[in-house]
Amino acid sequence: MSAFRSAVVTFPGSNCDRDLAVAIEQISGVAPARVWHGEADLPERLDFIALPGGFSYGDYLRSGAMAARSPIMRAVATAADKGVAVLGVCNGFQVLTEAGLLPGALMRNAGIRFVCREVSLTVETSQSLFTAGYRAGERITLPVAHHDGNYFADEATLDALEGEGRVAFRYAEPVNGSARGIAGVLNASGNVLGMMPHPERMIEPAHGGTDGRALFESVIGALVSA
């Protein structure tokens, strides 16, 4: 078995990259490579790529729009096509939708305000690389901190996401006006997950909760044993 190999991408304006790297290292025992957005290539033979939260490029044009066109995102798209696991949290989710790696778009919160608090979520499926460590229907608590988390997709896309079990997490309370309460979605192959809540901020008791831990344990566990 070869060592687990992961990377955390940092864009100008990312601010959760260190938190993600700490979470991945705590659970995998191996520090992820830290990759700058201007790089054209990712490290070789990666198992897992994480795109962090933050305000890349100051949210210019649209949240995630500029980062999605940065050089490293071409390498991320190629890796995702080959089946490498990719997690985008918060701004990372916005980047994945802007890059076309996930359907839909994240719009301004319906209440206009920035929302920064812990929210209750329902795990919608345990049949995914990222959520196998949860029970379907399980209620968990994770923090959110975003201005543009209002998920939008047309009705046909929303029906397809639900029909194919690609809604990973749903808000269990009103948060930002997201279509059908969607908080996290998977791509068709199930190797790319984007979510607005922050699992990396809930991995040890000192964080006030550990509900994000199972996500990293699920994906890292599956990849290490693969």
Place this chain on the structure above:
Amino acid sequence: MKVRIAVSLKPGVLDPQGRAIHHALEGLGFAGVEDVRAGRLIELEVAEGTSDADLDAMCRKLLANLVIENYRIERVAARDVIT
């Protein structure tokens, strides 16, 4: 040559910013405003002879997000440039 790109939310896409602006206009006492939609205006200074196809590609690849937005391209005649 100046080109204006008007990016607007597609009909049916909820516009929380437009709604807040609408509310603020009413708060200022302007009656009779029936709807407000907020968009974005992007002005480009491009080389003479830049093709419609290139401008269209710029909109599709970056300037607008076609999941939620429409765009309109307008070539601005020199006499209409506001300085």
